[in-house]
Amino acid sequence: MVPLLRTVVLATIHSKDNVCMPSSRPTVVHDVSVPFQLGLGERMSYACGDLAGNAMFGITGSYLLYFYVNVCGLAAGQVAILMLAARVVDSVADPCIGYMIDRRRLFRGRVGPYMKWFSLPLGLALLLCFIRLPVGAGGRLAWAYGTYLLMGIVFSMVNVPYGVLPNVMTRNGRDRLSLAMFRMMGATGGTFFMGAVTLPLVHWLGGGNERIGYPAAMAVIGLLGGLVLMVPAFTCTERYVLQPAHNPLRVMLASLLRNRAWVVVTVVLSLFYINLTAFYGLSLYYATAVLGRPATFGGLLISVMGIGKVLGVTCSGWLVRRIGQRATVAVPYGLSALYLVVFVSAPNRPVLLGAVFGLACFFEGMTLPVFYAMIADAIDLGAVLTGVRAAGLAYSINSFMGKVAWAAGGALSAAMLGWGGYVSGLAVQSPQARAFICMGFVGVPIFIACVSAVLVWFYPSEDEVMAIRLRAHAGA
Template identity: 25%
Template sequence: MENLTKKSENRLPDKSHDSQRVPLYEKFAFASGDVACNFVFGFTGSLLTLFYTDYAGVSAATVGLVMLVSRFLDGGSDLLFACIVDKVKSKHGKARPWVLWMAVPFGITYILLFTVPSDCTQAMKGIYVFVTYNLCTTVVYTALNLPYGALSSLITRDTRQREFLQAFRMGLSPIGRILVTAVSLPIVEAFGDGQGAWIKTSFIFATVAIVLLLFCFFGTKERVDFRDLEEKQEKKKTNKESFLVMIKNKYWALCLGLWGVMVLTSTANSTILGYYAKYILGDKIYVSQIYTAEQVAMIVCILFVTPALVKFTGKRNITMYGMFLVIAAQLVLLLNPTNVTLVTVLAVVKGFGYGPLWGSVFAMLADACEYGQWKFHVRNDAFLFSAGSIGSKLGGGIAAGMVGVVLSVCGYDGMASVQTEQSLSAIYWVYVFLPIVLAVVQIVFCLFYKLDKMLPMINKELAEREARGEI
């Protein structure tokens, strides 16, 4: 959709998949968008709770409540923006322009997260956190990340090319999380280890994020154009009908579950890691070592292991095998949960366990778009890709809220030098046992996912329909 003046006969639904091959530089450009998004997603899912409680002086109960309530508001914003994005007509395409429009607001609202007033009451701090957190995540992040997620289905319809696109995206996205989670604390300490240090650090990250988003916008191209087909269905398709079709798409629901639980796992794990390193292992600086080890292993798995194996096992099976690996790692951790070396090694194992899901889930979601068109004769990519955004918001918010509430109930005080025995036990149980429970849930979701075997037949039938001008 790079050039909206092209004649309809040159539009791409009826072109061969070979014409939609994606060059290497474009794969990197596409992935850079998720690296930038993870400056917010990664930080709100890891160190933001620690910043609020231990640096800004906000109570754990307030943080937990704000994040929990905000996530449900945020889930609703995804559906609202899905309606808006689905109607966009721009010379830059349907999804790409949002990456450009939201780049600067994304950087500005990211910095605002750290400017919590230090000389006001808990109530005022809570209000400020609620407003800035929702401005950043509910509004700006949604307006950026939802259309960005749908972009992969508009770059190419070739299933294998989509798998490579998502492998690059999810393989490089941990770089954003590594930067904000592993590098933030050393930078903050170098700047003075106070709230002002966090503001300076956020300015650096915001600048880098804006540059990456601009690279994503200028380096990608929408090749897939459904406007001819959509114009035919537009007379009968309303937002309500698109929403109902989305709800009926069982593979959309399974992708929502898989991604939501994965984000819940990742957020709970990375959020509690700061506390686990500080109070169980003895030094918060271990966060950098442990988190980096897991993320680097995940990158290697996503970029090299998953693409090599998925064509033999399928996306569902390799995801399920990874969850069994996570369960095994957590059980081994019980042998010596205070040994830094063991925790780091098992973080590597978990990285390889989580890698297949991170590398496959958005390709699975793109496949769900094809299933939806095949099953219901409706193309609504923006609605369906809301699963990625909704899953991120609800999973991340529930996890962050849960951790804050659990710590508060157990008597955690971020400004105290010594914590209660109950709060230390809570930190231990969340870090060690919660991943096991959530991995079992993921395995159950995988057992219901059967689209891998159906996809060749679906793609063949869709090609025949579109050659006849049908959707």
């Protein structure tokens, strides 16, 4: 009986979703037999958003710590406080932007124009972060606070609307999973680009002078990244209109907190950002201080991470169809943790280390599309359960939590250097410094992978989600 009801409901939803008109009731098709409604070109152009956005924002996670400590001469402890304080402050911008989207305060409720108007300013903000002013240490620290804060706010003006785009592009669950996969391929492609190109570009443009090389490289990357980031604004069609939210803010927040699916995926995705900052922020230090290799090997590890995650993303849909969403997060996370243990125990051979690290990132990459598909589904599911629509606020708080996690992870990476007694410019670091760097680069991601593999089982199962949708349509 249940399979029959499932088929009837899915057929009903599919017939409604083929009409590109605003929908009063959020619906998502989860049956993988339902054909794609979005063309390949539109899905590829959507990926450009994270290709450029992840590259630019990832650069601040990978190289800004090194730039602050080794080029600007700021103390690691000061940088730890800076990254935590500035990121938490600018994270307040995310709920404000989400609230504006829900209230349709700008661009008549459309989300694409945000990316059109704020992408190039994001590239400029990236450049400003990597300028070393010819002033004293206090002035350089103040400049770092101001520019890092600006970078986060402008990034929010682009990233929150970008996250909402799938909800206004399609109601088809297969399309949404595909968009999430293309988004993650773009993001991991941006990671590969960041690791492979940034340091060579810095050294080439600066002629060996990092004070010149970093701002010159960021000017090029910021301009190209800003232009690529604008692509979804011109090529992704908003087929569904976000209905204006008239509920008070406290009611919208309460509805989100009642949405178990949204809470779980927000927490797990936030933990992922801490994991990411550990890889980004400490890769150069792990390469030089622990492995005794050039900093470029740290950049190579970042590129390997990008390649591994791209390959993992491409396998994600296949795995979801066989074991479901929750298991596609839990199982690969467990395998990723296992290979990180092998990585830290392996002999110091570049090819072997790169291969094992790539496998760890491959399994982690399988989880990424599932996160974003879960978020889109959780938002629609919450609207069914509570009757309150808060798509913009939901994505903005998700982005807010991600930024707080990013800040905490960046601060933790800097703190690891301080706690270990890392000394900039010292050829051979102390055993304590090497141990703390290793703990931050490998230990933290292992711990997060294990915790996330457990937490994801609190997300509703596919049967629970279907049962809720059946009840909702039965009462419609």
